[in-house]
Amino acid sequence: MSLIVQKFGGSSVANAERVYNVAEIVTKTYSQGNDVIVVVSAQGDTTDDLIAKASEINPGASKREMDMLLTSGEQISASLLAMAIEKLGYPVVSLLGWQAGFYTSSAYGSARIKRVMPDRIKKELDKRNIIIVTGFQGINRYNDMTTLGRGGSDTSAVAIAAVMKADLCQIFTDVEGVFTADPRKVKNARKLKYISYDEMLELATLGAQVLNNRSVEMAKKYGIQLEVLSSLTRKPGTIVKEATKVEKMLISGIAKDDDVARISIIGVPDRPGLAFKIFSKLSAKNINIDIILQSVGRNGTKDISFTVSQANLKETIDILNPYVELIGANSVVYDENVAKVSIVGAGMETHPGTAAEMFEALYEANINIQMIATSEIKISVLIDRCDADKAVIAVHNKFFSEAMDA
Amino acid sequence: MSLIVQKFGGSSVANAERVYNVAEIVTKTYSQGNDVIVVVSAQGDTTDDLIAKASEINPGASKREMDMLLTSGEQISASLLAMAIEKLGYPVVSLLGWQAGFYTSSAYGSARIKRVMPDRIKKELDKRNIIIVTGFQGINRYNDMTTLGRGGSDTSAVAIAAVMKADLCQIFTDVEGVFTADPRKVKNARKLKYISYDEMLELATLGAQVLNNRSVEMAKKYGIQLEVLSSLTRKPGTIVKEATKVEKMLISGIAKDDDVARISIIGVPDRPGLAFKIFSKLSAKNINIDIILQSVGRNGTKDISFTVSQANLKETIDILNPYVELIGANSVVYDENVAKVSIVGAGMETHPGTAAEMFEALYEANINIQMIATSEIKISVLIDRCDADKAVIAVHNKFFSEAMDA
Numbered sequence: 028m029s030l031i032v033q034k035f036g037g038s039s040v041a042n043a044e045r046v047y048n049v050a051e052i053v054t055k056t057y058s059q060g061n062d063v064i065v066v067v068s069a070q071g072d073t074t075d076d077l078i079a080k081a082s083e084i085n086p087g088a089s090k091r092e093m094d095m096l097l098t099s100g101e102q103i104s105a106s107l108l109a110m111a112i113e114k115l116g117y118p119v120v121s122l123l124g125w126q127a128g129f130y131t132s133s134a135y136g137s138a139r140i141k142r143v144m145p146d147r148i149k150k151e152l153d154k155r156n157i158i159i160v161t162g163f164q165g166i167n168r169y170n171d172m173t174t175l176g177r178g179g180s181d182t183s184a185v186a187i188a189a190v191m192k193a194d195l196c197q198i199f200t201d202v203e204g205v206f207t208a209d210p211r212k213v214k215n216a217r218k219l220k221y222i223s224y225d226e227m228l229e230l231a232t233l234g235a236q237v238l239n240n241r242s243v244e245m246a247k248k249y250g251i252q253l254e255v256l257s258s259l260t261r262k263p264g265t266i267v268k269e270a271t272k273v274e275k276m277l278i279s280g281i282a283k284d285d286d287v288a289r290i291s292i293i294g295v296p297d298r299p300g301l302a303f304k305i306f307s308k309l310s311a312k313n314i315n316i317d318i319i320l321q322s323v324g325r326n327g328t329k330d331i332s333f334t335v336s337q338a339n340l341k342e343t344i345d346i347l348n349p350y351v352e353l354i355g356a357n358s359v360v361y362d363e364n365v366a367k368v369s370i371v372g373a374g375m376e377t378h379p380g381t382a383a384e385m386f387e388a389l390y391e392a393n394i395n396i397q398m399i400a401t402s403e404i405k406i407s408v409l410i411d412r413c414d415a416d417k418a419v420i421a422v423h424n425k426f427f428s429e430a431m432d433a
Numbered sequence: 434m435s436l437i438v439q440k441f442g443g444s445s446v447a448n449a450e451r452v453y454n455v456a457e458i459v460t461k462t463y464s465q466g467n468d469v470i471v472v473v474s475a476q477g478d479t480t481d482d483l484i485a486k487a488s489e490i491n492p493g494a495s496k497r498e499m500d501m502l503l504t505s506g507e508q509i510s511a512s513l514l515a516m517a518i519e520k521l522g523y524p525v526v527s528l529l530g531w532q533a534g535f536y537t538s539s540a541y542g543s544a545r546i547k548r549v550m551p552d553r554i555k556k557e558l559d560k561r562n563i564i565i566v567t568g569f570q571g572i573n574r575y576n577d578m579t580t581l582g583r584g585g586s587d588t589s590a591v592a593i594a595a596v597m598k599a600d601l602c603q604i605f606t607d608v609e610g611v612f613t614a615d616p617r618k619v620k621n622a623r624k625l626k627y628i629s630y631d632e633m634l635e636l637a638t639l640g641a642q643v644l645n646n647r648s649v650e651m652a653k654k655y656g657i658q659l660e661v662l663s664s665l666t667r668k669p670g671t672i673v674k675e676a677t678k679v680e681k682m683l684i685s686g687i688a689k690d691d692d693v694a695r696i697s698i699i700g701v702p703d704r705p706g707l708a709f710k711i712f713s714k715l716s717a718k719n720i721n722i723d724i725i726l727q728s729v730g731r732n733g734t735k736d737i738s739f740t741v742s743q744a745n746l747k748e749t750i751d752i753l754n755p756y757v758e759l760i761g762a763n764s765v766v767y768d769e770n771v772a773k774v775s776i777v778g779a780g781m782e783t784h785p786g787t788a789a790e791m792f793e794a795l796y797e798a799n800i801n802i803q804m805i806a807t808s809e810i811k812i813s814v815l816i817d818r819c820d821a822d823k824a825v826i827a828v829h830n831k832f833f834s835e836a837m838d839a
Binding site for chain 1: 509
């Protein structure tokens, strides 16, 4: 008998029919002799609908009250799923985040799980109940409802899997697994059987919206084996586990990230410490910067370029503009029409020609590279946004030709 | 400075505009220097919508999961109301039933409040916060969500008023107060300035759907002054308080109850204890019986008639049918086309002609009386349902002529 955690996203429980589909998956797993803990997101567009309701009343509502509102979404989906499982004749109980023992930090809207106290969960498992837990939420030290931020249900699932030492944590979603590229954009994208935590982490961070990256970090830390799979097709998905247990592929995936903007500070005087000062200024405001490029400008000055998310663009410009004058730089310019395309693969550590192959693919497709960033298992390039889809296909064809498919 | 509890029903917070209207009432009360605790129901049809969602998935869902589902309704309305109050610039915090300390019995779907532990409420009042509490719900000894049953938000409001020794508990609804008869049916129905707990209790029990009768019982027990008023017109409503403080009106109201069916057991042998046995049989199944009439039948037998609610009719017949044979009675017959019309008034205790006046009004309107039941402050008659509205108008005209109106 194994303990299996199954997480279902909003699209998997969007309506009564899909709730039943999930109930069938869960009860099948249970009837095979497993203990099952289910983590569920709010139905379909519920969260967006609730946000719209709040905006109509007060677009500047406090995050505390937003969390009070939004946590009702999973409460609804969890109880409906429990009812469907009751109907199929299995013992089941739904639990809210706080009932399941999810204690979080106090940061409403983006709380972090501090600890999980699974007393109630253990008690219900002892009764041989299937347990439905509301994902995405917990309780803070004031006894107030908190949410973990978008994608937080993945983290809820991995956290409970870690605390309960689950044998497997299945993340059910609307795609069949982790693909070598977005299958909606790249016809011959392939589903991976296995991927390592590190590769999955890079892909998640680089814009592949399959798994929330906090959940992958946590799975890696506690050695929880993940499986990403579809609740609709019920085929085996992609297993995410330790790199040592994974056959190292040269490239495991290609990701595209549109949510990026490039900022350049032109004519920064060539004095030590200025770049540090600029970036610590942004870091103090919780603005994440990504690819950084420093180039030689005119008259002994430097140009410093970097990327931020679209959401942070305006604030970054507002912070930098007065500062630029102070340090004697010329100006701040930005470009929103960019995209980041990345390849990720544990094999490239020991295969030095990979970057060159990627650049060759882009050159052959007549795509200009603006910036480059690399890590041990990742290469990212910044290009014109209008070239992004073409770039993904070109790079994918380079690394995943038909011959490799066999 | 007073402590005022304000309860708003579902129609008072049905949409964004009405939520704002409530926020204005609350903040006006607060800005006059009062402490304010608000108890709120789910928005408009939310509860019915959630019930429909559940029925689609599992019409036989457990009451535990129904309560888990339904408690989300007030969570949504409470947080939205808090957001509206934030927008108006006042300090506010919304609390779920369990956060506000509502501990209930374990009877999911119809739980009773066992105690209220208002630690958190006191803490928030000390911070001068307006407090929004979700009505209708609490938590049981298993730490599970419970609901108090329909109309339970009134009880939540009175309970918190009692524990906090509030100076006034205002029940905002979609009518302007307690009327001498249903103002939608009786043109010249008058709004009462005052009514006693006992009269209100009789009216609530007899079908006037202004206040939940458990809440009136509790208000009487703890001496909480209630005010029933409209959230839309903002006129003074009806004060419900101790009879000694109320000028005794002969008649304070006329109520009609359609949810009633008459059952007769024909030809019951004239042996002592048979009626007791019959009624204890029904009581064991939690079936409430109302007006009881015993008449002499043929050949030394008796006919026993009584009323039950429509919902209990079928079950009552099913229980009685085999039993009737056992005790040697003839048959069970029933009539669904009846209605109960009642007059309530503390003054009738000392005014013996009241019943005769009511019967005269019905006689003049050519309405036949099937059964009669009286208490010290109430007279109820059972009549044909098609005569019910006419009866209410006739009786109302008798007791509330223009002359009395002055």
